[in-house]
Amino acid sequence: MSLKPTYDQSHRYLATPLDSIRGVGPRIAEKLARLGIRTVEQALYTLPFRYEDRRQFTRIADLMPDTRATIFGEVLASTEKTTSRSRRKLFEVVVGDGSGSLNLKWFHYRKTWIEKQYPVGRRCVVYGEVKQFGNIREMHHADVEFLAAGQDPNALIHADPLNFGRILPVYPLTEGLTQKSARKIWKQVVDHYAHLAVSPLPVEIQRRQQLMPLDEALREVHFPGPDSSLKELDEGCSVARRTLVFDELFYLELGMALKHRGVILEQGRAFKVEHVYTKPLATMLPFRLTEAQRKVLREIKGDMMAPHPMNRLLQGDVGSGKTIVALMAALVAIENQTQVAVVAPTEILAEQHFLQFHAWMESLGLTVRFLSGSTTASLRRQILQDLADGAAQMVVGTHAVLQEDVRFAELGLGIIDEQHRFGVLQRAALRKKGNHPDLLIMTATPIPRTLALTVYGDLSLSVIDALPPGRKPVITRIIPEARRIKAYETIRRELAEGRQAYIVYPLVEETEKSDLLAATEGAAFLQENIFPEQRIGVLHGKMRPDAKEQIMRDFKSGAINILVSTTVIEVGIDVPNATVMMIEHAERFGLAQLHQLRGRVGRGAHQSQCLLVKSGLCSEDGLKRLEVMAATNDGFKIAEADLEIRGPGEFLGTRQSGIPDFRVANLFRDGRTLDQARQEAFRIAEDPAFLTADRYHELRQALKDRWGERLELASLG
Numbered sequence: 001m002s003l004k005p006t007y008d009q010s011h012r013y014l015a016t017p018l019d020s021i022r023g024v025g026p027r028i029a030e031k032l033a034r035l036g037i038r039t040v041e042q043a044l045y046t047l048p049f050r051y052e053d054r055r056q057f058t059r060i061a062d063l064m065p066d067t068r069a070t071i072f073g074e075v076l077a078s079t080e081k082t083t084s085r086s087r088r089k090l091f092e093v094v095v096g097d098g099s100g101s102l103n104l105k106w107f108h109y110r111k112t113w114i115e116k117q118y119p120v121g122r123r124c125v126v127y128g129e130v131k132q133f134g135n136i137r138e139m140h141h142a143d144v145e146f147l148a149a150g151q152d153p154n155a156l157i158h159a160d161p162l163n164f165g166r167i168l169p170v171y172p173l174t175e176g177l178t179q180k181s182a183r184k185i186w187k188q189v190v191d192h193y194a195h196l197a198v199s200p201l202p203v204e205i206q207r208r209q210q211l212m213p214l215d216e217a218l219r220e221v222h223f224p225g226p227d228s229s230l231k232e233l234d235e236g237c238s239v240a241r242r243t244l245v246f247d248e249l250f251y252l253e254l255g256m257a258l259k260h261r262g263v264i265l266e267q268g269r270a271f272k273v274e275h276v277y278t279k280p281l282a283t284m285l286p287f288r289l290t291e292a293q294r295k296v297l298r299e300i301k302g303d304m305m306a307p308h309p310m311n312r313l314l315q316g317d318v319g320s321g322k323t324i325v326a327l328m329a330a331l332v333a334i335e336n337q338t339q340v341a342v343v344a345p346t347e348i349l350a351e352q353h354f355l356q357f358h359a360w361m362e363s364l365g366l367t368v369r370f371l372s373g374s375t376t377a378s379l380r381r382q383i384l385q386d387l388a389d390g391a392a393q394m395v396v397g398t399h400a401v402l403q404e405d406v407r408f409a410e411l412g413l414g415i416i417d418e419q420h421r422f423g424v425l426q427r428a429a430l431r432k433k434g435n436h437p438d439l440l441i442m443t444a445t446p447i448p449r450t451l452a453l454t455v456y457g458d459l460s461l462s463v464i465d466a467l468p469p470g471r472k473p474v475i476t477r478i479i480p481e482a483r484r485i486k487a488y489e490t491i492r493r494e495l496a497e498g499r500q501a502y503i504v505y506p507l508v509e510e511t512e513k514s515d516l517l518a519a520t521e522g523a524a525f526l527q528e529n530i531f532p533e534q535r536i537g538v539l540h541g542k543m544r545p546d547a548k549e550q551i552m553r554d555f556k557s558g559a560i561n562i563l564v565s566t567t568v569i570e571v572g573i574d575v576p577n578a579t580v581m582m583i584e585h586a587e588r589f590g591l592a593q594l595h596q597l598r599g600r601v602g603r604g605a606h607q608s609q610c611l612l613v614k615s616g617l618c619s620e621d622g623l624k625r626l627e628v629m630a631a632t633n634d635g636f637k638i639a640e641a642d643l644e645i646r647g648p649g650e651f652l653g654t655r656q657s658g659i660p661d662f663r664v665a666n667l668f669r670d671g672r673t674l675d676q677a678r679q680e681a682f683r684i685a686e687d688p689a690f691l692t693a694d695r696y697h698e699l700r701q702a703l704k705d706r707w708g709e710r711l712e713l714a715s716l717g
């Protein structure tokens with residue numbers, strides 16, 4: 001009989017609060033809580049961020065600068081000193097081992113205590129990073145263990161096996177908690193609780209993926225065995241870590257797989273492609289669709305014609321021509337006597353879409369309505385009526401479209417321009433507005449594949465992988481604030497050629513007032529002092545919708561030739577004649593935002609420029625971002641760099657996007673494991689018995705724990 005706890009039992013035990021562990025008093029518990037570690041389970045899944053190899057000692061003579069090493073020596077001298085330059089006090093201990101000497105230095109210490117610790121002749125084992133200054137080798141704030149007189153260093157390995165003679169874990173800690181005490185706590189947690197960590201992962205998957213049992217993996221990542229490879233541990237590719245990562249990603253992907261399956265199993269509408277509207281539209285367009293656009297359109301139409309609801313992500317870099325593809329899909333739905341809802345994350349983007357869709361739809365004799373939070377009550381009533389009785393074939397708007405009382409006669413297709421700002425919940429809300437309508441999600445910021453697989457793992461993917469012909473990459477330059485005048489000269493030259501310009505100000509603070517101030521004050525200054533002869537328009541978040549619309553129309557028609565704005569133009573504006581964009585305080589913007597902003601130029605045949613004005617207070621990360629922008633126009637490269645600088649959580653706000661936070665996995669390192677976990681998860685989800693069979697009970701339970709509300713699968717019992 002197995003002594004393994006059931007999944008339910010183990011789940012309960014692992015929730016044990018840390019302060020019930022021996023050696024963890026309220027003070028330490030509070031420190032750990034500050035790191036988000038409150039329960040045994042959280043401690044088990046807080047992995048060492050690096051390791052130290054204390055399996056053997058190095059002779060002092062053999063120490064290499066900038067490496068970490070353990071030595072065994074004897075105190076030769078110890079004294080408090082003052083640095084000559086900064087007059088700072090420090091405590092210095094010289095240790096020797098017969099082959100050479102090493103200076104240990106402390107800059108923070110308690111004098112009475114430290115003096116007692118280092119009498120001449122005391123033997124000790126020292127671990128730390130070697131620094132070399134001329135001929136002198138030093139370690140700062142080294143880890144020191146003392147030996148009883150006459151004790152052989154090798155005996156220490158036996159006397160204190162937790163801290164010597166092994167590869168040691170190093171944990172992320174806060175002040176006041178030493179590695180030594182942390183190791184003691186973690187050792188207790190691992191010794192007493194690791195065996196409770198069970199994963200209901202089917203045995204055949206464990207075997208196929210060559211994983212360890214979960215409890216062994218936890219023991220090994222925290223306290224690696226004598227034969228472990230330090231290199232593998234450091235690179236995070238040990239079997240133990242891979243086991244934990246796989247376990248984590250498997251449940252994520254299983255959730256995705258079930259969502260995917262849930263949608264697949266639904267009965268949807270099989271549209272027919274009749275070309276009633278799509279053909280006339282194609283003849284009206286001033287250009288031919290690119291091969292990349294036609295390819296994704298084929299994929300979308302394929303889904304729409306199938307008897308299951310479409311659930312597809314349309315990904316394309318800024319300016320790649322997603323809108324026209326979405327319009328074509330909309331027309332297919334309308335040809336089949338159904339309606340289309342287009343939802344965008346911001347009012348201005350929704351308006352942009354509305355203007356574009358409206359222009360084409362009107363010439364096809366179709367009715368489109370615009371609905372946002374600022375639509376007046378009486379107009380709103382009228383619009384809701386038009387949607388409910390089918391008089392309007394399309395509505396474009398913000399999340400206002402998702403409100404309870406917005407009803408459709410027959411919603412056939414929902415289009416969400418996601419821009420990372422909508423989560424799965426909004427998708428579900430739109431889906432509920434029809435009888436299993438098709439869904440097309442658009443995203444402009446290309447996301448790295450690993451992220452796409454996690455965030456949009458339940459969607460099929462179409463990528464517009466080439467820009468319309470004749471586009472020239474935007475030339476991007478970083479301009480120090482003091483040379484801003486150069487940027488003005490460039491703008492003047494472009495305007496003289498008949499082109500138009502954007503000048504963008506960042507929000508000083510996230511308040512509506514400063515939004516207004518940044519742009520309006522900027523515009524007034526420019527009009528008065530820099531471009532008195534030009535027609536300048538201002539656009540900011542606080543303007544009334546009709547005023548915004550007027551400005552956008554004026555800019556599009558050329559009545560205005562410089563558009564000064566805050567980031568409200570970030571997405572969606574399409575004026576191919578605008579060829580220069582100047583961004584003030586560019587270092588304050590995120591990479592994704594800069595890429596979106598820059599995407600407003602370079603949309604026509606003329607060479608475009610983007611001028612990033614950098615202020616004197618630019619941080620290192622800020623400069624890094626600007627350099628990435630200057631180096632490439634490739635949205636994928638920018639997204640990768642962004643992910644690297646910011647990390648995935650912040651990159652898309654994982655909570656908001658509906659994916660669980662990762663405890664162990666790292667999307668940079670673990671792309672391969674993600675693929676493997678995904679394959680296994682999708683294979684299991686295909687089993688028609690998954691939601692009901694007893695043998696999957698624990699797996700379903702584990703899935704529910706990991707996903708919580710976000711899974712939205714009522715039948716998971």
Ligand SMILES: Nc1ncnc2c1ncn2[C@@H]1O[C@H](COP(=O)(O)OP(=O)(O)OP(=O)(O)O)[C@@H](O)[C@H]1O
Nearest residue numbers: 287288289290318319320321322323324444468572
């Ligand atoms: N096949 C094509 N040939 C030439 N121009 C095209 C083609 N397809 C789209 N365009 C034009 O390219 C510009 C960008 O298209 P669109 O606005 O659809 O881009 P987008 O993918 O929505 O980009 P963004 O996310 O930046 O708004 C528009 O002016 C559009 O008319």
